[in-house]
Amino acid sequence: AQKITQTQPGMFVQEKEAVTLDCTYDTSDPSYGLFWYKQPSSGEMIFLIYQGSYDQQNATEGRYSLNFQKARKSANLVISASQLGDSAMYFCAMREGTLAQKLVFGQGTRLTINP
Amino acid sequence: EAGVTQFPSHSVIEKGQTVTLRCDPISGHDNLYWYRRVMGKEIKFLLHFVKESKQDESGMPNNRFLAERTGGTYSTLKVQPAELEDSGVYFCASSQQRQGTNEQFFGPGTRLTVL
Numbered sequence: 503a504q505k506i507t508q509t510q511p512g513m514f515v516q517e518k519e520a521v522t523l524d525c526t527y528d529t530s531d532p533s534y535g536l537f538w539y540k541q542p543s544s545g546e547m548i549f550l551i552y553q554g555s556y557d558q559q560n561a562t563e564g565r566y567s568l569n570f571q572k573a574r575k576s577a578n579l580v581i582s583a584s585q586l587g588d589s590a591m592y593f594c595a596m597r598e599g600t601l602a603q604k605l606v607f608g609q610g611t612r613l614t615i616n617p
Numbered sequence: 618e619a620g621v622t623q624f625p626s627h628s629v630i631e632k633g634q635t636v637t638l639r640c641d642p643i644s645g646h647d648n649l650y651w652y653r654r655v656m657g658k659e660i661k662f663l664l665h666f667v668k669e670s671k672q673d674e675s676g677m678p679n680n681r682f683l684a685e686r687t688g689g690t691y692s693t694l695k696v697q698p699a700e701l702e703d704s705g706v707y708f709c710a711s712s713q714q715r716q717g718t719n720e721q722f723f724g725p726g727t728r729l730t731v732l
Binding site for chain 1: 620648650652658659660661662665672673675676706708710712718719720721722723724725726728
């Protein structure tokens with residue numbers, strides 16, 4: 503079964519608009535962490551934001567926020583006021599349990615910001 | 618502070634040859650991970666070192682892959698003999714040994730092409 507599902511292979515958004523990238527996850531472990539990474543065309547993976555399963559509030563980092571809906575098992579990334587430099591691949595990932603370290607990734611969403 | 622570095626950035630080899638990928642983690646990071654992304658598929662975990670010990674190698678595809686981390690510093694991933702299906706991007710990541718986010722910092726990846 504797919505642990506992390508990103509249903510949007512590609513998205514096109516106008517500059518300055520907000521954009522939501524979807525991510526749903528599947529785990530039976532009560533303790534887990536959710537991550538979003540950005541991969542620009544240069545290839546490096548850039549950490550954006552983290553949400554722990556026990557965190558009471560949605561995570562925010564500058565223009566990035568995570569819409570964490572635990573009951574629905576979704577962890578959507580919201581980018582406010584999109585910029586041309588936001589064009590990239592975006593990966594949602596999960597770490598299960600308190601001891602495990604490995605990340606399980608979704609297939610990614612390619613975001614294109616149009617001027 | 619230098620980030621995670623990987624060498625080479627690209628490698629093109631013929632089926633049956635041997636290739637060795639190198640990863641230098643961020644200084645002081647005890648955790649080192651290898652992942653790979655085969656074309657069009659999600660990024661998959663290969664293995665995890667804590668210092669020089671293999672903590673989790675559940676993602677290693679077969680015995681043609683050998684990872685080492687002598688002295689707990691840099692790591693190498695050797696593929697011998699390489700097969701066509703080994704083509705993809707191999708990422709290395711590192712993190713500090715701590716609780717909470719334990720964010721993994723990724724290198725730029727090595728793009729391996731097996732002809």
